[in-house]
Amino acid sequence: MTISNTAPVYEIFFSFQGEGLYTGLPQIYVRFAGCNIKCRYCDTSYSTTISKKANYYSQDKLIKIIYKIYKKNKKKFTFGRPFIIFTGGEPLIYADFLELLTQKLKKIGFNIYLETNGTLTQNLKKIINFCDIVSMDFKFVSECKKSFWKEHRSFLETAVSNAAVKVLVKCVVTKNTNIYEIKKSADTIRGISKEIPLILQPSIDKNIPEIQNLYRFYTKAKTIIPNVYLMVQMHKVYKIR
16 A cells, blocks of 8 residues: 555666567566565566565655666667556556656656556556556466456456557466466457457466467467467566566
């Protein structure tokens, strides 16, 4: 939870986007502490809880740090407005904090990239008009021990309500993923907008899926929606954050 006008943050750093359609995009990452769900494949499991290592920042303090990092890496932002990515954990836990922060960042020339588990629709409504990209993850019962289809549908409906926002959906595919989960993902997208891209991301650790299953999953999704991609998470390949 937030304390006054602050929120807990584990990391603020420059890097390149490592997954999805914007792989390679230079960004400044703000990793919030705490998450409302737990997934076995989480690659930042330390961030799902709020420990003493988290620092509580006000909006103004966070902006000062972001701008300092931007100035240091300014030459890497070679096109358009620089992107700030909110990730976690789950950043939308702190929607009230983000509502003011996103407005301030937009005013001084930054774009906003939101990375989210897509379960907190009411919180998204507070900042959707200040987002430029919303990257939502489908969370499957096979890895997260709970079904979130209702929440995901509601979340996507809100995300696409602002036509200026680019929306994409990702899902991690493991050896436990089943064809029903892929079909349900594609069906959910088709019920809202078939133009939303779906990125299937095969795990590359001990939970790596069988190649024939990746083919089956990709083929099934493509029969339902047109924009399906099979893409490895490059930050894991190159072992960067």
